[in-house]
Amino acid sequence: MAKLVECIPNFSEGQNQEVIDGLVKTATGVPGVSLLDHSSDPSHNRSVFTLVGDEAGIQEVAFQLVKFASEKIDMTKQHGEHPRMGATDVVPFVPVKDVTMEECIEISKKVAERINRELSIPIFLYEESAATPDRKNLAKVRKGQFEGMPEKLKEPEWAPDYGERKIHPTAGITAVGARMPLVAFNVNLDTDNVEIAKKIAKVVRGSSGGFKYCKGIGLLLEDRNIAQVSMNMVNYEGTPLYRTFETIRFEAKRYGVGIIGSEVIGLTPAKALIDCAEYYLQIEDFDEKKQILENHLLG
Amino acid sequence: MAKLVECIPNFSEGQNQEVIDGLVKTATGVPGVSLLDHSSDPSHNRSVFTLVGDEAGIQEVAFQLVKFASEKIDMTKQHGEHPRMGATDVVPFVPVKDVTMEECIEISKKVAERINRELSIPIFLYEESAATPDRKNLAKVRKGQFEGMPEKLKEPEWAPDYGERKIHPTAGITAVGARMPLVAFNVNLDTDNVEIAKKIAKVVRGSSGGFKYCKGIGLLLEDRNIAQVSMNMVNYEGTPLYRTFETIRFEAKRYGVGIIGSEVIGLTPAKALIDCAEYYLQIEDFDEKKQILENHLLG
Numbered sequence: 107m108a109k110l111v112e113c114i115p116n117f118s119e120g121q122n123q124e125v126i127d128g129l130v131k132t133a134t135g136v137p138g139v140s141l142l143d144h145s146s147d148p149s150h151n152r153s154v155f156t157l158v159g160d161e162a163g164i165q166e167v168a169f170q171l172v173k174f175a176s177e178k179i180d181m182t183k184q185h186g187e188h189p190r191m192g193a194t195d196v197v198p199f200v201p202v203k204d205v206t207m208e209e210c211i212e213i214s215k216k217v218a219e220r221i222n223r224e225l226s227i228p229i230f231l232y233e234e235s236a237a238t239p240d241r242k243n244l245a246k247v248r249k250g251q252f253e254g255m256p257e258k259l260k261e262p263e264w265a266p267d268y269g270e271r272k273i274h275p276t277a278g279i280t281a282v283g284a285r286m287p288l289v290a291f292n293v294n295l296d297t298d299n300v301e302i303a304k305k306i307a308k309v310v311r312g313s314s315g316g317f318k319y320c321k322g323i324g325l326l327l328e329d330r331n332i333a334q335v336s337m338n339m340v341n342y343e344g345t346p347l348y349r350t351f352e353t354i355r356f357e358a359k360r361y362g363v364g365i366i367g368s369e370v371i372g373l374t375p376a377k378a379l380i381d382c383a384e385y386y387l388q389i390e391d392f393d394e395k396k397q398i399l400e401n402h403l404l405g
Numbered sequence: 406m407a408k409l410v411e412c413i414p415n416f417s418e419g420q421n422q423e424v425i426d427g428l429v430k431t432a433t434g435v436p437g438v439s440l441l442d443h444s445s446d447p448s449h450n451r452s453v454f455t456l457v458g459d460e461a462g463i464q465e466v467a468f469q470l471v472k473f474a475s476e477k478i479d480m481t482k483q484h485g486e487h488p489r490m491g492a493t494d495v496v497p498f499v500p501v502k503d504v505t506m507e508e509c510i511e512i513s514k515k516v517a518e519r520i521n522r523e524l525s526i527p528i529f530l531y532e533e534s535a536a537t538p539d540r541k542n543l544a545k546v547r548k549g550q551f552e553g554m555p556e557k558l559k560e561p562e563w564a565p566d567y568g569e570r571k572i573h574p575t576a577g578i579t580a581v582g583a584r585m586p587l588v589a590f591n592v593n594l595d596t597d598n599v600e601i602a603k604k605i606a607k608v609v610r611g612s613s614g615g616f617k618y619c620k621g622i623g624l625l626l627e628d629r630n631i632a633q634v635s636m637n638m639v640n641y642e643g644t645p646l647y648r649t650f651e652t653i654r655f656e657a658k659r660y661g662v663g664i665i666g667s668e669v670i671g672l673t674p675a676k677a678l679i680d681c682a683e684y685y686l687q688i689e690d691f692d693e694k695k696q697i698l699e700n701h702l703l704g
Contacts, residue, residue: 368687373698374696389666389667389669
């Protein structure tokens, strides 16, 4: 069966429909690749594409999209609410099926090398592809944004992974890397007290001592007047959804608060939920690859 | 995206390797169809094939297999432990993806009609395709087996759905129908008292007043010396796995017994487990078709 890799490139254009249409055309022009979704945010001035394809196709489409963006988006004139450093801001590769993280790291490096060689755009490798721990985190890598990059690239520790210490004059610099699929998972509490959600978010998120692969904040859903623990699960195998869910349940109890429900926003790999069913049903020796019918149909 | 239908024909041959090889060759010779699995049991003298394919392919492969079996298997000489009434004993069609039960019923009738027209094998429609409630249950339809069929077919209520009131001289009669996917789901108890498992099985299975789409028995796992509630979930949407699991949990409590774990045997549709994750995580408004990444990759 074919190896399947997801790619979710982010482009610094969310207003010019002609450019967006051109990106869509490029995204749908490579054999072996499907465009699952794309969305553009005018105020962020940013577009996010979700593609999936075989090893060869996903590398080709990623390169072609970066090339198209570099020809059509001029970062010296680009403004928007979302932080950005390049015409193509970030190109993550995500293992979907029968492909390892190591293979996705290889793919990210091949694409990064080609972008730099053919388009003269410098590249930071980030997330799992990062050469140093400092470069794992996109926010750290992107700090300074397009305007601050010429100076940042001269700092001893911020040489690009590919290319020289200078940005592409109009396309800037791009982050390329491999990462696990991200699941947006929110848990709604039976309270309007947002402080409780914030305290619980602090308990579950890795950055403040909770689960390593969970990012989270507490917020108030104004339309429903309920507090929510809003999470990004950045590695559902390292930190399964049920583990944060059950932790939120027992932490909320201390405030006399219960869980109303939860939300999965956007796409999730089936396995992120199947793993939870395995936990709750206490299934012994389940072999997801072999026993899930659909896994025999893919590819 | 392509509609996908599963077909799991059962053949009354589990000993003659030449015939089994011929079935495999036939099963792999139709475009648009994949042979997922096949297994043969010599003492049962029976082989079960698991195929999946598009609407046209699955009909063609089912017919070709029935044709091959009718040429190679002589029921006047066939013996085995498993009840049977035809060279091809039963041909169930199961909706897998983007296909309704109604469409699978249509498929089953088309294949049944062709089998009868081209091969002169009479057909009983069973399960969801059955014309009367009496014909839903395969055991009832097959009662009397190959040897008793000539007489049974003369009974007023047992005219075949296709064909005359006489069996094919060597291929017998075949049951064809549409049904939901079946999930084999066992729950292991923290006791060696098989009577407790039997009592709980009686509570959860439909035939004795429990959940309509659950069949179940209590048995002792001799190698582990634990009692098990062994179930066939014949419609995981009508009776979700978690519902029997939680019922077994609270029924077992009355005996001071807990659940050790559970087993899913063989293949299961992802949705049977995703539905359980949705329940336990209390996910609001989850749209499995849209939100499961893999559903965008199939077909």
